[in-house]
Amino acid sequence: MDSDGSGFIELDGIEKVFDVRRKAGLLRRERHQVRAVDGISFSVARGEMVGYIGPNGAGKSTTIKMLTGILTPSAGRLRVAGIDPSRERTRLARRIGVVFGQRTTLWWDLPLIDSYRLVHRMYRIPDKRYRENLERCVELLELGELLDVPVRQLSLGQRMRGDIAAALLHDPEVLYLDEPTIGLDVISKARVREFLRDLNAQSRTTVLLTTHDLTDIEQLCARVMVIDHGRLVYDGALAGLHEVGESERTLVVDLERELPPVELPGARVVKVEGPRQWLAFPAAASAAPLVARIAAEYPLMDLSVREPDIESVIAKMLSRRKVPDPAVSEEVAERSAL
Numbered sequence: 001m002d003s004d005g006s007g008f009i010e011l012d013g014i015e016k017v018f019d020v021r022r023k024a025g026l027l028r029r030e031r032h033q034v035r036a037v038d039g040i041s042f043s044v045a046r047g048e049m050v051g052y053i054g055p056n057g058a059g060k061s062t063t064i065k066m067l068t069g070i071l072t073p074s075a076g077r078l079r080v081a082g083i084d085p086s087r088e089r090t091r092l093a094r095r096i097g098v099v100f101g102q103r104t105t106l107w108w109d110l111p112l113i114d115s116y117r118l119v120h121r122m123y124r125i126p127d128k129r130y131r132e133n134l135e136r137c138v139e140l141l142e143l144g145e146l147l148d149v150p151v152r153q154l155s156l157g158q159r160m161r162g163d164i165a166a167a168l169l170h171d172p173e174v175l176y177l178d179e180p181t182i183g184l185d186v187i188s189k190a191r192v193r194e195f196l197r198d199l200n201a202q203s204r205t206t207v208l209l210t211t212h213d214l215t216d217i218e219q220l221c222a223r224v225m226v227i228d229h230g231r232l233v234y235d236g237a238l239a240g241l242h243e244v245g246e247s248e249r250t251l252v253v254d255l256e257r258e259l260p261p262v263e264l265p266g267a268r269v270v271k272v273e274g275p276r277q278w279l280a281f282p283a284a285a286s287a288a289p290l291v292a293r294i295a296a297e298y299p300l301m302d303l304s305v306r307e308p309d310i311e312s313v314i315a316k317m318l319s320r321r322k323v324p325d326p327a328v329s330e331e332v333a334e335r336s337a338l
């Protein structure tokens with residue numbers, strides 16, 4: 001809860017309807033409405049780090065655009081840090097930061113440092129604060145050698161780190177991240193996640209994260225909200241999402257030689273190829289006991305754990321929700337009522 005007792009980000013019955021014109025013949029166009037967000041209510045406390053996920057076209061970007069004030073809701077009440085975003089967009093801009101993985105907010109032809117100087121002036125950041133924040137970002141995001149490089153010459157991972165720094169120079173209290181690890185290699189992803197984790201822990205920055213990468217959620221967000229067809233269909237822990245969807249992780253086991261399918265309680269062999277076997281087990285369960293038993297009972301060479309992808313977890317959850325799950329509905333209702 002925020003100092004006034006409400007959430008830091010508050011949505012109450014938010015809707016967004018787009019009027020679109022569609023071709024209906026050679027010259028005729030029909031008016032048609034798209035209900036992109038259909039009555040969403042949730043509350044995020046200051047300092048929370050929340051995953052906001054859903055299938056393509058679910059309404060995630062539309063929600064984020066309303067939270068930043070770019071779009072005005074068609075109905076409902078929305079507050080970020082006590083501010084109505086669409087009415088006071090400029091005032092809110094000083095308190096939020098936005099990073100889009102697919103686009104850059106940096107000036108393409110300028111050296112990285114020049115973008116930061118422009119941000120310094122645009123946001124009228126006091127000089128001392130700007131210098132301190134820049135120094136901290138340069139150190140933690142390892143940008144030192146990149147400051148004089150034109151943005152167009154940066155790799156995707158370097159540019160992403162550059163973008164994150166640009167979004168943080170004015171000390172935002174809320175950070176919206178849209179696919180911050182998309183297209184990055186394993187090391188760059190790990191670096192970005194570590195930075196975000198530290199930022200959230202140390203500065204209590206509230207983070208809303210949209211991603212298609214389940215590992216982002218797993219490593220960063222204690223809470224995840226799932227949106228589908230403009231409605232909030234799940235709000236809770238990632239483990240709960242796995243349970244609702246009965247999703248599975250896969251243990252890929254390399255044995256010393258070809259053997260009959262491994263027999264272990266809590267796991268089932270789904271594929272065998274020579275000495276390699278694939279064992280599925282509930283995603284909400286720990287892999288540790290399985291790993292220990294395989295290592296003790298089988299001639300083991302190597303193993304790895306594969307996470308299910310976010311789309312399949314959501315798809316499974318949605319297919320199981322055709323008959324509404326009272327536990328989920330209750331949880332969503334409880335969260336919304338907070």
Ligand SMILES: Nc1ncnc2c1ncn2[C@@H]1O[C@H](COP(=O)(O)OP(=O)(O)OP(=O)(O)O)[C@@H](O)[C@H]1O
Binds near residue numbers: 019
């Ligand atoms: N400006 C607009 N005019 C008309 N329809 C729109 C507009 N913006 C979004 N939509 C529609 O609203 C729905 C939700 O779109 P939105 O971009 O919010 O989804 P998303 O969850 O962010 O999807 P993705 O994961 O693909 O980015 C879609 O049907 C989309 O076509």
